[in-house]
Amino acid sequence: MSWGLLRDVLSGVNKYSTVVGRIWLSVMFIFRVLIYVVAAERVWNDEQKEFTCNSRQVGCENVCFDHFFPVSHARLWALQLILVSTPSLLVVMHVGYREHREKKYKKKLYKDKGNIDGGLWWTYFFSLVFKTGVEFTFLFVLAWMYEGFIIPHLLKCEIKPCPNVVDCFVSRPTEKTIFLYCMVVSSAVCILLNICEMTYLIIKHCRNICEKRSIKQAKRLKCGCDSSELKQAQRKGLRNGTLRSSVSMCTL
Amino acid sequence: MNWGQLHLILGGVNRHSTSIGKIWLSVIFVFRIMILVVAAESVWGDEQSDFVCNTLQPGCKNVCYDQFFPMSHIRLWCLQVIFISTPALLVSLHVAYKQHEEKKCLEKRQGFLKKEEVDALRKQKMRIVGAFWWTYVTSIVFRILFETVFTYMLYFLYGGFQMARLVKCSASPCPNTVDCFISRPTEKTVFIIFMTVVSGVCGLLNVAELFYLLVKACVRQSHRRHHPHHLSRSREHQQNEMNELLSIDAKQKVALELSKTS
DSSP: OOOHHHHHHHHTGGGGSOHHHHHHHHHIIIIIIIHIIIIIHHHTTTTTTTOEESOOOTTHHHHHHHHHOSSOHHHHHHHHHHHHHTHHHHHHHHHHHHHHHHHHHTSOOOSOTTSOOTHHHHHHHHHHHHHHHHHHHHHHHHHHHTTSSOOOSEEEEOOTTSSSOEEEEOSSHHHHHHHHHHHHHHHHHHHHHHHHHHHHHHHHHHHHHHHHHHHHHHHHHHHSOOHHHHHHHHHHHHHHTOHHHHHHHHHO | OOTHHHHHHHHHHHTTSOHHHHHHHHHIIIIIIHHIIIIIHHHSTTTTTTOEESOOOTTHHHHHHHHHOSSOHHHHHHHHHHHHHTHHHHHHHHHHHHHHHHHHHHHHHHSSOOHHHHHHHHHSOOOOOTHHHHHHHHHHHHHHHHHHHHHHHHHHHHTSSOOOSEEEEOOTTSSSOEEEEOSSHHHHHHHHHHHHHHHHHHHHHHHHHHHHHHHHHHHHHHHHHHOHHHHHHHHHHHHHHHHHHHHHHHHHHHHHHHHHHO
16 A cells, blocks of 8 residues: 555644644654554454464354454554544645635735635634544454454354354464553553644633733723823733834824 | 655754764765665565475465565664654654744733744754753653664564574475575675664664763753852742733733723
8 A cells, every 4th residue: 555645645734833843744654654564454354364363164264264353453444544634634634725825816815725724723623522532433343353452373163154162363363462562552642642742732822812812902901091091001021022012003 | 755854853853962962963864764775675676576485385484474474674774764753743743832932022021922932933944951951861761662672672682683595484385494595695684784884873862862861951050059049040030021021911811902992
């Protein structure tokens, strides 16, 4: 499978991400996609060929393999990586939509098209929520389907046409368990990064709102300079670095 | 997708590395990743299919293979290369942060920057001083740590750096002690020794780079002690510049908000 296409598409997302978003992208490509491609895919390559059951009954191995591995780990991770990467495309599409609007009305509608404010903030936030949801869902599906994060070396199978309870042996269980842990831990790290990014966006948004409010208040004082309100605005201005503005406005 | 993405990231950091760092990067890509991709993977390709045990007992081969090869050498080396390359991310993050700050300062001083000026800023080499020195040294320490840990893991898992031809296995469901034969043991031993030696060389290069940076920092410190006036004058000058920029920034912000609402 060619992951280069995903990498090329997502490299465009980097421009419109926050700092935490860029760290998330690096973790994604280095710790997840790279490890998946160079290591995990190869380990799961011969999973069915080397799955052996202690029976000569024709079809017994096939049926037991299908019962214990309904969807291979490798395929689940490939799906997870694709679904987790695609919400970032929403952000790119929104920026594209802003560019289209500016071209349509032939004037500058946005100070900076890539700035995460207004509608783009909500798109970005929604993409983070969706990513986190997908990560949790896949972790749950993995844990539920395989009853934990350990791959046993021996499975007991009694599905027809196996004549009775037969022992079936999994190929490379220890190596697979190690990679399972690698992928689960990197998934958890990505979830943490998403939560940090959501918190960062919310705090930044609230700070912007507070700054705008304090500036509005200082402007209202321009018309009627009430001394106590002036002091309050001055105090707020000191905090936000707009002190000179409030003083100069009242001296006009 | 292959190792190209890693090469892109590390290539970006290369510009800001010392000469020893650049040699280290070449050794990583030529002697480790290329050898891994071109040679070692074909040698280890049939490791399980050609691992044979002297028994017809189903499952015995699987269990014995899993016991003697909990983690394949190839995967260990791939993980090792990935892990020792990641501290470079710290350096590239720091560089990106500094370049962003410089771009902001320049924009405040002279307004809109042309594309060529932005590109020139990106291509400028950063001096390894101050906070960047600490980031760089931390990345080298982590590299040395990962290198050592992985080499030790390889030694511990396989009881040395040699691949035996025959291993004796008595894990259930093998009926008794069975002889199991490993595929291409001599070729594998040659590659294991080669990769271990290259890993040692990379470790030594990292240690040398660390010493080089420490010595350089000590020389810089002693130079500062002998010429303190030069340093304090330059610090005062920097502080004055920052204060000027901050006051310009505050005035511009307010003027913009006023113009928006009026």
